[in-house]
Amino acid sequence: MGKHIKTLSGRTLQESMRKGGCGECRTSCQSACKTSCTVGNQACENRNNK
């Protein structure tokens, strides 16, 4: 962790690309709203992706 820049640890999109795409995650409009969607709020269903 830097002195001036602190980074929240997270999976990078580049990493997700290598193992992702299994399609087991939920579709987005299903979770709560029916007129607007966000995707970034979902968890990946595939525990092996990490």
Added chain:
Amino acid sequence: MIHAYTFDGTNIVFDVNSNQVHVVDEPSFNLIKDYETLAVNELKAKYGPVYGTAVVEEILEEIAELKDKGLLFSADPLAGGITLPEREPMVKALCLHLAHDCNLRCRYCFAGQGDFGGDRGLMPADVGRKALDLLLAASGSRRHVEVDFFGGEPLLNRPVMLELVDYGQVKAREAGKEIKFTLTTNTLLFDLDLQRFVGENNLAVVLSIDGRPGVHDRMRPTPAGKGSYGRVAERVVQFINSPYVGEHYVRGTFTRHNLDFSEDVRHLAELGCRKISVEPVVAGAGTDYALRDEDVPEIMLEYEKLTRFILENHQNGNPIDFFHFNVELEEGPCLAKRLTGCSAGLEYLAVSPQGDLYPCHQFVGRDEYKMGTVFNGAVDKKTAYLFAKAHIYNKNACKNCWAKFNCSGGCHANALAFNNSLLEPYRLGCILARKRLECALYLKVMLNKSYT
């Protein structure tokens, strides 16, 4: 690409292509903002006298290290764009319109107050069963499938819903799949028996209530023109305190008439709701309640107010899960998922009471988008491909947008309604989506133990 902003004194730098969040001090904040336009010696010349040469050098070193690791100023994960192959749509979620009828007359209802511009009809059980058969077949190798009971008000067709849950569970088991049902209801018919059913069968529930009584009653009257708040609030409270409550959201819509919607979230929280979604109305400019460009500054401030309220609740040990402020960084969706977001018309379809297939619930009843019927089981590939191509690398606005990998290109239905093109997102929606993401990332930072 980066997005640098300050929220209540916290400087945040979001690296778009890697999806990483950095919290930085003021000198770094300024250096990072200039990093791509100034050379190293220019940065030193500009900031050395302000922050001291040693500090500037330290920061430049940290930036270089993060850059090396691909965590800052990282490269586009799909430089050069992407062409998705034309393929059989792999449907994994269906929205079943159990009833094109409603026992409320919500003014903003996109379903034409329940009837979707057509007849008030109930979906026969046979259509529902065929829809589930189609889902289980068209989902191919995917194990998780989803079904949303929707309407109108789906509980007007209660026996069919009960039957379909049973049928779906049996058929999914036979197919070696897991089926997840969600019920979206205005709560009026959500009695104790149904609450028990939902609990025992593990249905997710979305309960519609707009917030404060006056706000709710103004937009969600009964057919006789009376307010529905009293009965709805009673049901909501009953359910969230019942032993049957599981996965759920209490959701409302805000309009131009309640731009102070953080007060509605507060009201729902006071009722005891902990999982809340309150979202902007989508309506044509001709209505008195549609959001207008001139409302944007007020909505932005309101989202900030709401952010502080959510933060306070977390810090007081009474967390509220506000749907649009959730952002998953550690185990978020993979890149493939982020390209097209809702995947309407591809992985998600809606089924009308008569059994016709559409790209999503917003398209039901629009003939030009009909994608087949549950009876012949085939899903129209042409329309699916139109939607497949409407991904963030093909939309000009999205290409240059810092929120693209989290927003995923916005709502197709809105893009069509406002700009008549799947490739041109609804601008007001974009402004609000970006603001919500700023709030969400800020909350993520503040609630992360190592920063507080």
